[in-house]
Amino acid sequence: MKKIRIGVYVCHCGLNIAGVVDVAAVRDYAKTLPGVVVARDNRYACSEVGQRAIAQDIKRHKLERVVVASCTPRLHESTFQRVLGENGLNPYLIEMANIRDQCSWVHYDQPEKATQKAKDLVRAAVARARLLRPLEVNTSPVNKSAMVIGAGIAGISAALYLGKAGIKTYLVEKGPSIGGHMAMLDKTFPTLDCSLCILSPLMVDVAQNENIKLLTCTEMTDVTGFAGNFKVKLRKKPRYVDEDKCVACGLCAEKCPTKVPDEFNRGLTMRKAIYIPFAQAIPSKYLIDPERCLYFTKERCKVCQRVCEAGALNFDQKEEEVEIDIGVIIITTGFDVYDPSENREYGYGRYPNVLTQLDFERMLSADGPTHGKLKRLSDGKPIKRLAFIQCVGSRNLGNAKYCSRVCCMITTKQAVMVKEKNSEVEVYVYYIDMRTAGKEFEEFYQRARSSGVVFVRGRPGEIVEHLQTHNLRIIAEDADSGCLFENEVDMVILAVGLKPAKDVQDLTKKLRLSRSADGFLLEAHPKLRPAETTMDGVYLAGCAQFPKDIPDTVAQAGNAAAVAAGLLSRDVIEIVPLNAVVNADNCIGCGLCESLCPYGAIRLEKTAQGPKAGVTETLCKGCGVCAASCPERAIAIQHYADEQIIAQIQALLGVR
Numbered sequence: 001m002k003k004i005r006i007g008v009y010v011c012h013c014g015l016n017i018a019g020v021v022d023v024a025a026v027r028d029y030a031k032t033l034p035g036v037v038v039a040r041d042n043r044y045a046c047s048e049v050g051q052r053a054i055a056q057d058i059k060r061h062k063l064e065r066v067v068v069a070s071c072t073p074r075l076h077e078s079t080f081q082r083v084l085g086e087n088g089l090n091p092y093l094i095e096m097a098n099i100r101d102q103c104s105w106v107h108y109d110q111p112e113k114a115t116q117k118a119k120d121l122v123r124a125a126v127a128r129a130r131l132l133r134p135l136e137v138n139t140s141p142v143n144k145s146a147m148v149i150g151a152g153i154a155g156i157s158a159a160l161y162l163g164k165a166g167i168k169t170y171l172v173e174k175g176p177s178i179g180g181h182m183a184m185l186d187k188t189f190p191t192l193d194c195s196l197c198i199l200s201p202l203m204v205d206v207a208q209n210e211n212i213k214l215l216t217c218t219e220m221t222d223v224t225g226f227a228g229n230f231k232v233k234l235r236k237k238p239r240y241v242d243e244d245k246c247v248a249c250g251l252c253a254e255k256c257p258t259k260v261p262d263e264f265n266r267g268l269t270m271r272k273a274i275y276i277p278f279a280q281a282i283p284s285k286y287l288i289d290p291e292r293c294l295y296f297t298k299e300r301c302k303v304c305q306r307v308c309e310a311g312a313l314n315f316d317q318k319e320e321e322v323e324i325d326i327g328v329i330i331i332t333t334g335f336d337v338y339d340p341s342e343n344r345e346y347g348y349g350r351y352p353n354v355l356t357q358l359d360f361e362r363m364l365s366a367d368g369p370t371h372g373k374l375k376r377l378s379d380g381k382p383i384k385r386l387a388f389i390q391c392v393g394s395r396n397l398g399n400a401k402y403c404s405r406v407c408c409m410i411t412t413k414q415a416v417m418v419k420e421k422n423s424e425v426e427v428y429v430y431y432i433d434m435r436t437a438g439k440e441f442e443e444f445y446q447r448a449r450s451s452g453v454v455f456v457r458g459r460p461g462e463i464v465e466h467l468q469t470h471n472l473r474i475i476a477e478d479a480d481s482g483c484l485f486e487n488e489v490d491m492v493i494l495a496v497g498l499k500p501a502k503d504v505q506d507l508t509k510k511l512r513l514s515r516s517a518d519g520f521l522l523e524a525h526p527k528l529r530p531a532e533t534t535m536d537g538v539y540l541a542g543c544a545q546f547p548k549d550i551p552d553t554v555a556q557a558g559n560a561a562a563v564a565a566g567l568l569s570r571d572v573i574e575i576v577p578l579n580a581v582v583n584a585d586n587c588i589g590c591g592l593c594e595s596l597c598p599y600g601a602i603r604l605e606k607t608a609q610g611p612k613a614g615v616t617e618t619l620c621k622g623c624g625v626c627a628a629s630c631p632e633r634a635i636a637i638q639h640y641a642d643e644q645i646i647a648q649i650q651a652l653l654g655v656r
Contacts, residue, residue, distance in 0.1 A: 011045035011070035020104035090134035127651035142228035152180020154542025155332035161561035177281035186365035190444035227537025238317035239287035245312035252304035268369035338393030345462035394497030404497035579620035586634035593626035
């Protein structure tokens with residue numbers, strides 16, 4: 001066997017590694033390993049100095065393989081691959097030994113054993129490096145268009161960034177209007193700007209941008225392909241109103257005899273069976289709710305059609321299937337709010353004066369159910385005493401363990417708004433911890449305290465309604481004083497947590513994405529790739545990833561759009577060659593690999609020798625499920641061949 005020339009580079013990583021591991025001893029040990037012609041230690045291997053040392057040694061020592069003992073490959077493997085590629089070595093002839101995460105960080109109190117383990121990891125990396133083979137990168141042309149799924153503030157922002165950059169963008173929204181939850185807000189914190197005063201101009205910009213194709217009442221049903229070349233099927237539901245003819249005069253809704261709860265006002269008011277979701281809706285066109293319309297449910301009425309002077313009503317409209325070819329996908333599906341009726345002790349859904357923050361937001365709005373007046377829903381009496389209860393459905397082992405981040409600031413905002421409307425109203429906030437980190441947020445919290453809002457550190461056990469007055473009695477222990485605090489108020493507002501949108505699970509399957517333990521979509525890397533997913537060409541922004549406020553959402557939407565635009569700026573995309581390969585002679589065509597592949601990358605193909613597995617390289621992510629399950633060992637993963645892994649294991653075990 002030819003002797004392979006190997007260079008080993010051991011990183012100090014500041015004191016992350018060198019504070020525990022004897023780096024010099026690991027370097028000296030590496031020099032004794034077969035095939036190693038040079039071994040060095042660097043303070044920071046990923047720095048310009050560290051990269052230059054590797055580049056110089058490749059040329060000076062005619063290195064054929066490189067081993068870097070440092071941090072995780074997820075963080076810097078691409079960095080070192082680039083160094084190899086720029087200096088005449090195939091980028092896939094590098095192996096990394098993770099002596100930070102897997103060694104110094106977990107054995108911080110055992111320096112001698114950590115040093116020995118670092119030596120073992122380097123020995124295993126060198127053994128595997130000897131058997132690495134050059135891999136060739138394939139390319140594929142890029143379709144220079146984008147699709148954004150979800151048209152709240154995140155989707156609107158991402159679409160506008162792309163559209164203004166000259167990129168053809170499809171903005172897909174399952175509802176009848178864009179705007180999302182932000183359209184339901186009265187004010188935004190901490191400046192108390194009118195929410196729709198900020199949002200509405202952006203919604204109009206979306207409608208007027210020639211590069212943005214708006215598809216409302218539309219859902220994605222299927223997606224195939226890969227980064228740069230996705231084929232997407234969409235299902236567009238009928239509005240039963242011709243958008244080109246409708247002038248939004250409102251006569252149809254005025255004459256419609258059917259009233260149903262209005263979703264936009266959280267069911268606190270009624271709307272008609274033919275309606276516009278809210279005054280500033282885009283598109284500003286009416287639609288029919290077929291589940292409530294008398295014509296669709298009882299085959300009678302059609303009064304809207306008779307009164308429509310524009311002739312816009314069309315009860316024969318059908319679902320349409322739309323197919324589009326795109327290069328990238330941005331997911332901005334937002335969130336759902338926790339349903340507090342699951343917490344029966346707080347009486348939501350049973351007591352008319354117990355609302356959620358989003359319900360109360362609609363009450364505070366001038367076009368809401370009470371037109372912004374502070375009065376109770378049960379009897380219309382003015383509110384004199386009001387209580388907020390924090391962390392309902394968040395920071396709870398029975399529901400969501402995570403903090404929803406925005407609830408404390410929403411409560412603080414609403415408390416200040418109440419005080420501005422009527423300074424005589426007594427406002428109480430029951431909390432575990434008030435979390436108001438962010439630009440101007442702490443100052444806003446202090447403003448609430450100085451305005452007379454009373455903060456009680458304690459979560460109430462239950463709420464009891466007085467049957468005659470509908471007043472609400474709250475008993476909680478004040479953690480600061482240790483005393484029981486009994487309070488009777490006119491209304492209670494529950495600060496409910498945010499949870500993943502119900503569409504997320506379906507999207508996860510169709511796009512083969514990963515989710516975090518709390519159910520939100522998982523990013524590729526929390527620090528370096530926060531807007532990317534593990535699927536190339538698929539990005540995310542806003543609360544699809546985890547709960548965040550509007551400024552953070554808009555910032556991430558810009559990040560996602562920038563990364564997506566970067567991919568679309570290329571003429572071709574490189575396909576990482578870490579894919580499965582099939583040995584057709586060994587394949588028996590059982591189809592097990594096809595059924596197990598999570599990316600749909602394997603299909604049985606007809607050949608003269610019978611069915612054989614074939615791999616679509618552009619779809620394969622090299623996860624190894626097929627190779628691990630193949631009964632005939634007919635499939636292998638490039639760069640992770642059996643002999644490479646076995647050599648690594650034997651080196652760890654000290655087997656020669």
